[in-house]
Amino acid sequence: MISVRGLRKHYKVHKRPPGLKAAFRSLFHRDYTTVKAVDGISFEIQPGERVGFLGPNGAGKTTTLKVLSGLLHPSEGEVRVDGHVPRHREVAYLKKIMLVMGQKQQLLWDLPPAETFELNRAVYDVPREQFKQTLDELVALLELEELIQKPSRQLSLGERMKCELAAALIHRPKVLFLDEPTIGLDVSMQVTMRSFIKAYTERHGATLILTSHYMDDVAALCPRIIVIDKGVLTYDGGLQALVQRVRPEKRVVFRLERPVEAASLASLGRVVSHEPGSAVLQVPPEAVSATISRALSSLPVTDLTVENAPLEEVMSELFAETKARRATADGEGAP
Amino acid sequence: MSLRNTVRAFPTLLRVGVAEALAYRAELLIWVLSTTMPFIMMALWTAVAREAPVGPYTQQGFVGYFLATFVVRQLTGAWAAWQINYEVRQGTLAMRLLRPISPLWAYAAENLGAVPMRTLVAVPVAVLSVLVVGEQAVPREWWGWPLLLVALLGSWLITFLANVCIGAMSLFMESSRHVMDVWLVLFFVLSGYMFPVKVLPAWMATLVDWLPFRYQISLPVEVMTGVRTLPETLMLLGRQWIWVLLLGTLAVTLWRRGLRRFAAYGG
Numbered sequence: 001m002i003s004v005r006g007l008r009k010h011y012k013v014h015k016r017p018p019g020l021k022a023a024f025r026s027l028f029h030r031d032y033t034t035v036k037a038v039d040g041i042s043f044e045i046q047p048g049e050r051v052g053f054l055g056p057n058g059a060g061k062t063t064t065l066k067v068l069s070g071l072l073h074p075s076e077g078e079v080r081v082d083g084h085v086p087r088h089r090e091v092a093y094l095k096k097i098m099l100v101m102g103q104k105q106q107l108l109w110d111l112p113p114a115e116t117f118e119l120n121r122a123v124y125d126v127p128r129e130q131f132k133q134t135l136d137e138l139v140a141l142l143e144l145e146e147l148i149q150k151p152s153r154q155l156s157l158g159e160r161m162k163c164e165l166a167a168a169l170i171h172r173p174k175v176l177f178l179d180e181p182t183i184g185l186d187v188s189m190q191v192t193m194r195s196f197i198k199a200y201t202e203r204h205g206a207t208l209i210l211t212s213h214y215m216d217d218v219a220a221l222c223p224r225i226i227v228i229d230k231g232v233l234t235y236d237g238g239l240q241a242l243v244q245r246v247r248p249e250k251r252v253v254f255r256l257e258r259p260v261e262a263a264s265l266a267s268l269g270r271v272v273s274h275e276p277g278s279a280v281l282q283v284p285p286e287a288v289s290a291t292i293s294r295a296l297s298s299l300p301v302t303d304l305t306v307e308n309a310p311l312e313e314v315m316s317e318l319f320a321e322t323k324a325r326r327a328t329a330d331g332e333g334a335p
Numbered sequence: 336m337s338l339r340n341t342v343r344a345f346p347t348l349l350r351v352g353v354a355e356a357l358a359y360r361a362e363l364l365i366w367v368l369s370t371t372m373p374f375i376m377m378a379l380w381t382a383v384a385r386e387a388p389v390g391p392y393t394q395q396g397f398v399g400y401f402l403a404t405f406v407v408r409q410l411t412g413a414w415a416a417w418q419i420n421y422e423v424r425q426g427t428l429a430m431r432l433l434r435p436i437s438p439l440w441a442y443a444a445e446n447l448g449a450v451p452m453r454t455l456v457a458v459p460v461a462v463l464s465v466l467v468v469g470e471q472a473v474p475r476e477w478w479g480w481p482l483l484l485v486a487l488l489g490s491w492l493i494t495f496l497a498n499v500c501i502g503a504m505s506l507f508m509e510s511s512r513h514v515m516d517v518w519l520v521l522f523f524v525l526s527g528y529m530f531p532v533k534v535l536p537a538w539m540a541t542l543v544d545w546l547p548f549r550y551q552i553s554l555p556v557e558v559m560t561g562v563r564t565l566p567e568t569l570m571l572l573g574r575q576w577i578w579v580l581l582l583g584t585l586a587v588t589l590w591r592r593g594l595r596r597f598a599a600y601g602g
Contacts, residue, residue, distance in 0.1 A: 011598065066429070069433060070433075071429050072598070089432070091337065094434065095435050099433055101429070105430070106430040110355060111354055111355060115354060119348065119351050122344040122346075123344045125343065
């Protein structure tokens with residue numbers, strides 16, 4: 001469905017130091033620098049796959065999504081989505097895709113969302129019957145009934161995002177590019193959005209690429225993740241496999257009947273957190289059983305769970321690893 | 336989008352444009368207040384013509400001319416250059432580009448959507464003009480009415496397409512708002528907005544005839560006030576529509592080339 005080969009997107013950016021002197025100097029002479037937003041990434045995505053696209057700020061995630069959706073022309077490389085070259089922006093292609101950006105809106109600000117839905121029906125040439133059916137489905141699933149007649153400017157952020165998503169799906173796109181769709185939403189709204197997106201992709205067999213800083217979004221929706229950092233692909237594979245590679249240790253979470261000494265915990269494993277009624281230990285996977293049986297015999301345990309390290313920590317460790325590797329490579333390359 | 340689909344979608348785009356214009360009614364009223372320059376010019380030029388006519392214009396002639404100028408300006412205004420500049424800088428043009436219809440059609444519909452509201456302002460002024468200057472306020476020959484519609488459409492198209500050309504320049508330079516300022520200065524001076532082109536020296540009037548500005552205001556005003564013969568009107572309309580074609584070609588070329596450079600800034 002999606003094929004990206006050696007994609008590069010470089011920008012020439014005007015650099016100017018602060019100050020009036022530099023401002024005048026820039027009138028006559030400008031220094032430019034090349035920013036490598038995306039620097040030679042390749043991947044393939046199969047129809048119906050849901051892929052999380054992760055990376056720190058400025059990694060090149062959004063740039064890649066913009067290239068895939070035809071908004072940006074690549075500097076180099078070959079990109080194909082369902083047989084189309086996105087930069088050609090063919091009508092048939094634009095009718096198959098949608099890019100939802102959490103920080104940009106397509107809703108008409110002073111008009112109710114119903115007007116945007118109707119506008120999209122017209123521009124996507126959606127037959128009336130299909131439009132009505134899709135809209136009824138979206139209104140029911142996203143609970144929009146009370147919202148679609150209010151001017152968009154009067155909706156809360158969460159309400160607006162639900163309407164944005166509905167507007168994006170009126171034409172039933174086969175490929176969804178979601179860029180931070182849950183940004184700024186409260187926890188319950190995030191859960192609603194996630195379950196809706198999952199239901200939509202399963203029902204329509206749609207392919208999804210998602211970027212999000214909320215790891216729960218990624219964990220709930222994407223069995224596969226692609227990580228890019230400074231425009232370079234650093235991981236492509238299963239989410240569990242990444243956790244196993246970066247942070248294989250398990251977390252054992254204990255609920256305790258009464259407070260215990262820190263020393264009695266430290267003898268069992270690395271103490272991640274310790275509070276009067278609970279404790280979290282980090283232990284190697286092969287030591288989990290032994291640690292649990294020792295803990296059960298020596299601590300007042302009322303309940304316990306075994307978990308992977310939080311995805312945020314895994315990602316942060318991965319980014320730190322990549323940064324250290326890059327620094328080493330730069331050091332070796334220096335004269 | 337295919338032309339057939341665009342034609343089918345355009346009425347909805349127009350309807351939404353009208354709904355937006357109604358939502359922005361306060362802003363529209365302020366815009367109308369900012370276009371009262373013809374009334375100021377009317378006061379000035381009627382004072383100048385108190386002693387003797389200026390060119391072919393008597394005091395009453397100036398009244399008819401500037402009231403018609405106000406009406407034409409209301410019906411042929413466009414602001415796409417500012418919209419495009421803003422959306423390019425903010426990156427919000429991206430949301431329009433994702434739709435399978437050229438954003439130029441959407442800008443056209445939004446700009447045309449304000450016409451019904453502006454007509455509400457223009458019609459009373461046109462009626463006032465008839466009451467003040469009589470039959471000289473409207474076409475006196477039957478052919479004047481359809482040709483007035485053609486002239487108004489051509490005028491709107493020149494204004495809109497020039498806006499698109501200048502707006503598209505923001506895709507090459509960081510902002511083209513100052514280019515629009517220059518265009519507006521030339522428009523005010525050379526379009527007949529501040530004074531009729533007929534009061535200009537002959538050499539300058541000839542120059543103005545070959546520039547696009549006089550086809551934005553002066554030509555529709557001349558057709559409305561019936562001061563041109565049929566052959567003169569047809570010749571001027573021909574020149575006007577040559578400008579429509581030239582600006583249309585330039586607008587589409589600049590737009591397409593500029594989009595290749597669009598950086599879609601922001602999240």
